[in-house]
Amino acid sequence: MPMIDYRNLKIAILGGGNVGANVANLLLTHRDELEARVGAGLEVVGVAVRDPAAERTPAIPAELLTTDAHALVTGADIVVELIGGIEPARTLVLEALRAGADVITANKALLATHGEELFEEAAQVGAQLHYEAAVAAAIPIIRPLRESLAGDRIRRILGIVNGSTNFILDKMDTEGWTTEEAMRVASELGYLEADPTLDVEGYDAAQKAAILAGLAFHTRVPVDAVHREGITKVTSDDIAAAKAAGYVVKLLAIAERVRSPLGGEGIVTRVHPALVPREHPLAAVHGGHNAVFVEAEFAGSLMFYGAGAGGVQTASAVLGDIVSAARRHLAGGPGVAESTSADLPILPFDAVSTRYQIVLEVADVPGVLAQVASAFAEHGVSIEQFQQSAARGEDADPTATLVVVTHEARESALAATVEALNGSPAVRRVASVIRVEGL
Numbered sequence: 001m002p003m004i005d006y007r008n009l010k011i012a013i014l015g016g017g018n019v020g021a022n023v024a025n026l027l028l029t030h031r032d033e034l035e036a037r038v039g040a041g042l043e044v045v046g047v048a049v050r051d052p053a054a055e056r057t058p059a060i061p062a063e064l065l066t067t068d069a070h071a072l073v074t075g076a077d078i079v080v081e082l083i084g085g086i087e088p089a090r091t092l093v094l095e096a097l098r099a100g101a102d103v104i105t106a107n108k109a110l111l112a113t114h115g116e117e118l119f120e121e122a123a124q125v126g127a128q129l130h131y132e133a134a135v136a137a138a139i140p141i142i143r144p145l146r147e148s149l150a151g152d153r154i155r156r157i158l159g160i161v162n163g164s165t166n167f168i169l170d171k172m173d174t175e176g177w178t179t180e181e182a183m184r185v186a187s188e189l190g191y192l193e194a195d196p197t198l199d200v201e202g203y204d205a206a207q208k209a210a211i212l213a214g215l216a217f218h219t220r221v222p223v224d225a226v227h228r229e230g231i232t233k234v235t236s237d238d239i240a241a242a243k244a245a246g247y248v249v250k251l252l253a254i255a256e257r258v259r260s261p262l263g264g265e266g267i268v269t270r271v272h273p274a275l276v277p278r279e280h281p282l283a284a285v286h287g288g289h290n291a292v293f294v295e296a297e298f299a300g301s302l303m304f305y306g307a308g309a310g311g312v313q314t315a316s317a318v319l320g321d322i323v324s325a326a327r328r329h330l331a332g333g334p335g336v337a338e339s340t341s342a343d344l345p346i347l348p349f350d351a352v353s354t355r356y357q358i359v360l361e362v363a364d365v366p367g368v369l370a371q372v373a374s375a376f377a378e379h380g381v382s383i384e385q386f387q388q389s390a391a392r393g394e395d396a397d398p399t400a401t402l403v404v405v406t407h408e409a410r411e412s413a414l415a416a417t418v419e420a421l422n423g424s425p426a427v428r429r430v431a432s433v434i435r436v437e438g439l
């Protein structure tokens with residue numbers, strides 16, 4: 001066979017953790033196939049790590065390991081940032097872009113907080129920043145939003161983008177586990193971030209939501225503009241009530257176009273637990289899986305589903321980005337820039353109208369339903385469904401549980417209703433308020 005004289009591209013990997021080790025291993029073991037696919041030599045010039053002696057699975061050849069990330073970046077054509085966190089990742093990515101390298105990152109925190117700075121630097125030097133692995137790991141969602149759907153108008157995105165919270169909620173729903181049991185197993189399986197608050201309080205999902213919203217609506221969406229609620233207030237009772245009513249509780253990342261009160265359109269991005277109808281495709285996303293449901297004006301509804309974490313799965317998305325970056329290096333010309341052409345206003349959370357399920361514990365005495373109904377009516381919130389369970393407690397002082405599902409209402413109207421319910425003598429407790437989505 002004649003030797004093919006490929007142009008050689010130098011690849012520097014920053015970070016030798018689970019994903020970094022898998023990326024290095026796949027690049028080394030599938031090198032011939034990938035080189036033939038791209039038409040260029042793909043040489044891993046080094047893997048920057050903190051501790052070269054640490055044990056890694058899969059192992060990285062010792063001669064590739066270095067602790068000098070800055071030196072490794074110099075002279076590389078493609079830099080793969082898998083360190084995570086803000087620093088030194090930010091500085092290294094900027095150094096790499098300024099040196100003309102294309103950069104691949106899986107770093108959602110870095111993109112959500114310093115995306116603007118990095119994308120501007122990339123555009124200025126004509127390099128490209130790729131980040132398919134930053135949201136929903138193995139699932140292709142960045143490229144579909146940025147390229148395949150670039151001609152469409154996206155109306156709304158509903159995403160299950162955090163695998164560990166999906167695992168927890170799913171086990172509570174399907175196995176009847178308590179929150180504590182589900183958390184413990186999620187932790188044992190390594191699903192949770194080192195700081196589990198990032199998962200259970202919705203920070204991780206909010207970072208991913210900001211990235212998806214920016215791409216979908218051609219607008220920069222700062223992570224601080226994402227309304228965020230985690231799953232820590234969701235109880236087994238909420239899950240059981242949802243089940244009885246034909247819903248499942250999911251932590252959703254939602255980005256949508258809404259009418260602005262000032263006229264025109266704006267965007268609201270939010271992360272919170274929500275009731276999803278059991279027949280909705282997102283209800284079938286079990287365990288630690290992720291899915292992103294896109295509602296586009298012309299394409300209709302699309303669902304992207306798969307592994308949202310895992311070393312080798314995430315490495316697949318990184319490898320796809322390496323192939324894209326290598327092809328751009330061969331073709332020349334600037335990379336695909338991020339489009340912020342729409343620059344839509346970011347609206348406050350209250351611009352959203354949605355439906356709500358409210359669970360109330362009330363005194364089971366005459367006139368209670370009228371009092372409850374009038375609290376809703378006074379604030380202009382229309383009731384769609386109403387269910388009362390058999391009363392329990394002392395005969396002289398029975399408590400009934402009411403489950404109310406509303407028509408679409410504004411957040412402020414719902415909050416005022418809940419305040420009125422809390423102040424009503426008939427209401428013993430507003431047990432939960434959960435938004436209903438996906439209809």
Ligand code: HSE
Nearest residue numbers: 162163164193308309
């Ligand atoms: N902690 C994240 C999750 C890992 O649970 O989805 C992937 O970003």
